[in-house]
Amino acid sequence: MGAIEVPVLIVGGGGCGLSASVFLSDHGIGHLLVERHADTSRIPKAHYLNQRTMEIYRQHGLDEEVVEEGAPLEKFGKVRWQTSLAGDGPLDARLIHEMDAFGGGALREAYEAAGPILPSKLPQFRLEPILRRHAEQRNPGRVLFSHELTGFSDEGDHVTATVRDLQTGEITTVVAQYVIAADGGRTFGSALGVEMQGLHGLVHTTTVYFSADLSAWWHEGTLLTHLLHPEDPRLSSTLIEMGPTWGKGCEEWGLHFSPNDPTRYDERTAITRIREVLGLPGLDVTLHRVTYWTVEALLADRYRVGRVMLAGDAAHRQPPAVGLGLNSGIQDAHNLAWKLAAVLTGRADDGLLDTYEAERRPVGRHNIDWAMSAATHHQALLDAIGFGERVPPERRVPRISAFFDPSPLGATVRARAEEMFRTHRGGCQALDVEIGFAYEEGAVVPDGGRPPARTPMRDVYHPTTRPGHRLPHAWLERGGRRLSTHDLTGSGTGFALLTGPEGTPWCEAAAKVAEKFSIPVFAARIGNGAEFADVDGGWETVREVTGEGAVLVRPDNHVAWRSRGAGEDPVGALANAVSRVLNPGAGAHRVPQGV
Structure with missing residues (x-):
């Protein structure tokens, strides 16, 4: 070549x-x-x-x-813990806990309000x-x-x-x-x-990828099913759907074996272990591959x-x-x-x-x-309720038996465990981790605004137009077409300037600044009487600027700059903002001559 x-x-x-x-x-x-x-x-x-x-x-x-x-989402919006997938023993196939996760179930409304599209599993x-x-x-x-x-x-x-x-x-x-x-x-x-920098070689893990018909035992709707063996922690594992069909018809699976199991598997021993872990000794299994990998931070x-x-x-x-x-x-x-x-x-x-x-x-x-905190907490949670790998063998079965005891004391054990499981929402309901992060330094123009308060578990997302944050989603309408505020930047190198209904001076300034800097700046007036209708008042609720203000959005849909009001010199203010974003290390920020 x-x-x-x-x-x-x-x-x-x-x-x-x-x-x-x-x-x-x-x-x-x-x-x-x-x-x-x-x-x-x-x-x-x-x-x-x-x-x-x-x-x-x-x-x-x-x-x-x-x-x-x-x-x-309805096929993966839960996380489940159970003793095994199948089996006929008194502690086999018993549900320990199930909770909504990653936008599923009761979480769906919050996720739908937060963005124009939901999470996916692929x-x-x-x-x-x-x-x-x-x-x-x-x-x-x-x-x-x-x-x-x-x-x-x-x-x-x-x-x-x-x-x-x-x-x-x-x-x-x-x-x-x-x-x-x-x-x-x-x-x-x-x-x-x-x-x-950090922690090397934390855990060595084995994952097997295989095909099997688990439709008779699979509980639909889970992203992760943690199988916590009641007797031998080396048989604890995590089962994951791999498609291509989702739900009970799933053909292919991933199974993370216990990190405490140091065995190097061949095809025969891996299939034997899969059957043992799932509690299905006669399962017809086709093994695709075994992988060994190391968890690091x-x-x-x-x-x-x-x-x-x-x-x-x-x-x-x-x-x-x-x-x-x-x-x-x-x-x-x-x-x-x-x-x-x-x-x-x-x-x-x-x-x-x-x-x-x-x-x-x-x-x-x-x-x-x-991720480290969530993983450490999950292990501590399982140990605390008696299902963890660190529970001594002589105490494991008695503690798990007590969990399923139908007596009033058993109900108390389960109630305590349920309250502890709620703390795992930081691991599987952390919407604010997924979309609430912000760039405090970089190609942004800070305005002195304080970031919204964040809940310790990061399970509540607060939309904000504070510079550095992801642009809040709101549904708009133009010419009968429904679109998100996120659609205004397009898929190329365009910036967007979002204003309220009285933001015409900013829109005029955007045209002049775009010409001088040779960059696309799509200006959108949003609200009553504007080109873009504010569906259900969503933009007005999250914009955090007046109807005369403006929000400048980068091509990656992070807020670059905002003006809470009209401003005395929209062209000069916007030109200075664009210059500071594109040339953040330039010292005295240049503005093209004539702007």
Whole structure:
């Protein structure tokens, strides 16, 4: 292939890298993606796509296929704990607890009010083919699987990389202005001296992926079913639907064995263990694969080194609790894509890319800490009620028997446990973790407003237009078409300026500022008599500015700046805000001449 030049090289074709490719294509940025594997992942990895991720996929036209192939919320909106899936013993197949989770059941109303789309469940090995298809369609000939990065050097004003075609052995030199390292940390981090700080090798886990007909025993509607064996904690596990049919008709499954089980399995022993764990000794099982993986809690000390940006697992790795790993990586790519587009089209200085680390690294730190806290708490909860792996063997069966005792004392034991289970809402009802995070520093213009109070369990989300926060969702109507406030930025590099019904001066200013900065700024007056009808008064409720005020929204649907009122010089104020967002490290913020 010789040598090629591209604005951006993406290394890694997993969920993060493929998402980055789609986003860059929508921003009109040329790029090359290389992935050493011949195909997308076949390993059962992440399976929960949270509300913020689904909003991002909706913005980029990926949501319909994800929703079509994924499980609807009523099929996964609970978490369940039971002693085993089946069995005829006195403590077998007994329900311990069940609670609404991730937008299901009684949570649904709050999630529907918070965003234009609900969370979805689609395992990563089913998601990635969708992403690959869209990436290839939007960037033909530049998404290359079976291509391995063999070396790179940052030359200061560009990166030179060598890529080998693993099928032909051909070497290609790639010259890129920037690199997105979505390689899981295999190459770039260590080569660049990036330190992964935190806890290595916390837990070693075995996951088996298999097919079986569990329809006679499966309780529909659960994202996770924790099986807590009444006698042997080594047989405790977590069972997860993997589709492609959802509910009782599910064909494929993932089963996380107990981390206390050090066994290395072959096909025969793995199938035996699956039957033993589920309590189904005669189950017909087809084993697809066994994977061994390590739980870590690690954060890169830097997200940017020169012209290389780390994203996804290359930047952060956390326990699977709360489902923040893949979601965080996709959101990294979303944050980075519009900034790369602004810099590469000359609309912003290179310093804008420094805000990627300033914004996303604190979120990565919080998500790791939150996942660790939720995982630790879950284990402590199970130990406290007698089902945990740390309960001494001689006490395990008596305590579990007491839990199911039909006597008044048994009712008290269950009532106490139910109150303790409620504290797990920080692990499976944490809507404010999913969509309530904010960028306190970076490509935002603070206005001195205080953030809304956050509940300790992060189970209540408070919408706000405070700069740095995700734009609150509200339903609007224009020309008989229903749309969200999130739709106003579009899927490209556009900003949006949202005003109240008296915001005409801001809309006029937006047109002038857009022309001078050569950036799209879509202005929308919302309210009575305005172009956009405020359905049910949703925007007025959440806008936190007067009818004469304005909210400037970045292409990633985070609030960049706001003016609570009309202002004396809308053009000057808006131009200064845009300049500060696009050139945050420029010192004295420039405003184009004539604005």
